[in-house]
Amino acid sequence: MRNIEAPGSRRTIGLMSANTWADIPTILLSLVLPSGDGPMAAYEAEFAAVLGGGRAVSFSAGRVALAAILDAFSIGAGDEVIIPGYTCVAVPNPIIFSGARPVYADIQPDTLNLDPEDVARKITAATRAIVVQHTFGLPEPLEPFRKLADRHGLKIIEDCTHALGARYGGELVGTQGDAAFFSSEQTKIISTGAGGVAYSRDGETASRLVNFQARCIRPSVGQERRMLVYLAYLAALQGPVSSRWGDPIGYYLSRLGLMHGPVTTDEEMACRLPDVFYQRFSSGQARVALAQLRRFSRNLARRHAIAMEYVRILAPAGVRYFPPQDGCEANYVRWPLWVDDKAAFSRFMREHGVQVGVWFTAPVHPLGVPQINAGYEAGRCPAAESAVAQVANLPCHPRMSLGDAGYVARLVMAYHDQAGHKPAGQAPVNKGEPCGG
Numbered sequence: 001m002r003n004i005e006a007p008g009s010r011r012t013i014g015l016m017s018a019n020t021w022a023d024i025p026t027i028l029l030s031l032v033l034p035s036g037d038g039p040m041a042a043y044e045a046e047f048a049a050v051l052g053g054g055r056a057v058s059f060s061a062g063r064v065a066l067a068a069i070l071d072a073f074s075i076g077a078g079d080e081v082i083i084p085g086y087t088c089v090a091v092p093n094p095i096i097f098s099g100a101r102p103v104y105a106d107i108q109p110d111t112l113n114l115d116p117e118d119v120a121r122k123i124t125a126a127t128r129a130i131v132v133q134h135t136f137g138l139p140e141p142l143e144p145f146r147k148l149a150d151r152h153g154l155k156i157i158e159d160c161t162h163a164l165g166a167r168y169g170g171e172l173v174g175t176q177g178d179a180a181f182f183s184s185e186q187t188k189i190i191s192t193g194a195g196g197v198a199y200s201r202d203g204e205t206a207s208r209l210v211n212f213q214a215r216c217i218r219p220s221v222g223q224e225r226r227m228l229v230y231l232a233y234l235a236a237l238q239g240p241v242s243s244r245w246g247d248p249i250g251y252y253l254s255r256l257g258l259m260h261g262p263v264t265t266d267e268e269m270a271c272r273l274p275d276v277f278y279q280r281f282s283s284g285q286a287r288v289a290l291a292q293l294r295r296f297s298r299n300l301a302r303r304h305a306i307a308m309e310y311v312r313i314l315a316p317a318g319v320r321y322f323p324p325q326d327g328c329e330a331n332y333v334r335w336p337l338w339v340d341d342k343a344a345f346s347r348f349m350r351e352h353g354v355q356v357g358v359w360f361t362a363p364v365h366p367l368g369v370p371q372i373n374a375g376y377e378a379g380r381c382p383a384a385e386s387a388v389a390q391v392a393n394l395p396c397h398p399r400m401s402l403g404d405a406g407y408v409a410r411l412v413m414a415y416h417d418q419a420g421h422k423p424a425g426q427a428p429v430n431k432g433e434p435c436g437g
């Protein structure tokens with residue numbers, strides 16, 4: 001194995017990333033300022049301005065933003081919504097909760113995004129919408145889906161939870177569909193611990209989103225404070241110092257009931273509606289989100305530079321990665337790559353101080369979700385199932401230096417130097433076998 005020199009005394013290079021020291025003053029201020037709607041309105045206006053107009057409506061999570069969009073389009077009992085068979089349970093759940101049925105279409109093995117041909121095969125008289133997911137911030141051009149949508153009278157909902165700042169044809173993702181939803185969950189491109197935005201340029205859809213928001217419950221002051229403490233913990237202790245110190249401090253803060261991060265509840269894991277689901281965003285989180293939007297272009301530039309460092313070192317070594325499609329710019333929320341053995345790869349990287357992303361661990365992520373509860377039957381989406389087995393993703397975020405990226409890339413090479421690990425695989429699926437309907 002080649003000799004890898006870690007730059008300095010090495011902390012863990014983790015995946016949670018967007019909360020940095022720069023958030024600390026805003027978090028502290030939010031802990032003492034009273035709650036109110038002002039920061040939410042300012043955040044929504046700024047978010048829409050980033051997207052060049054339209055209306056942004058904030059919620060407690062991206063999944064609630066999707067629920068708002070389904071409601072705005074009057075999608076419910078008897079309807080079907082097509083989604084990728086390579087997604088998070090947070091996507092089928094709001095569809096199931098609305099009374100509609102999620103229908104899974106396969107992905108393209110080289111882009112990890114929806115396969116329009118398979119989507120076309122899944123359309124029935126009950127189909128009302130297609131959720132086009134820009135997976136890992138790799139944009140999916142909408143043209144083929146727009147043709148299908150126009151032909152069958154469907155709505156296009158862009159899942160931009162990974163993809164804020166990514167572009168196709170020069171335009172930001174989220175601006176070309178009928179509506180889009182975004183996430184500011186802790187692993188995403190901007191982080192408020194948990195949070196989501198529903199977005200539309202259509203006036204009527206936007207006013208229905210606002211109406212839905214008005215029907216959602218507000219988080220309590222205690223809930224808001226615990227999330228702010230969690231954000232302070234992420235900013236101060238996850239990333240900048242060794243997890244040897246960060247983890248136990250986090251453990252005791254949680255045990256004492258002083259902090260609380262985002263959770264996917266047991267009910268959600270079983271695809272059942274929890275007692276509390278349809279919630280609004282909090283003003284403290286909105287202040288943090290606003291501060292992050294102000295640093296957004298620096299955040300994107302750093303992610304891009306790290307991804308280019310991975311490409312520079314790993315592409316010549318034959319590592320199979322996922323470049324954006326023609327005319328598209330990724331936001332590099334993560335840097336996905338094909339590996340021969342995801343578990344062995346993650347273990348190797350962790351032993352050397354690097355956390356590797358495992359999105360997605362099942363066609364309906366995470367692994368603990370009974371797939372059938374989410375309406376997914378094994379074998380329906382073979383390309384997605386191959387990606388689940390063999391696509392890992394590397395950290396790519398503003399807390400990393402180019403030196404860190406070089407270290408991570410050299411570790412990937414060292415993994416492949418070990419006997420039996422090949423850097424590139426075959427196209428993972430026989431495209432001649434479409435997944436069933």
Ligand SMILES: Cc1ncc(COP(=O)(O)O)c(C=O)c1O
Binds near residue numbers: 062091159161184
């Ligand atoms: C592809 C995808 N869509 C939607 C979501 C839901 O976002 P949120 O966690 O903000 O509800 C996630 C969550 O990670 C996701 O990975």
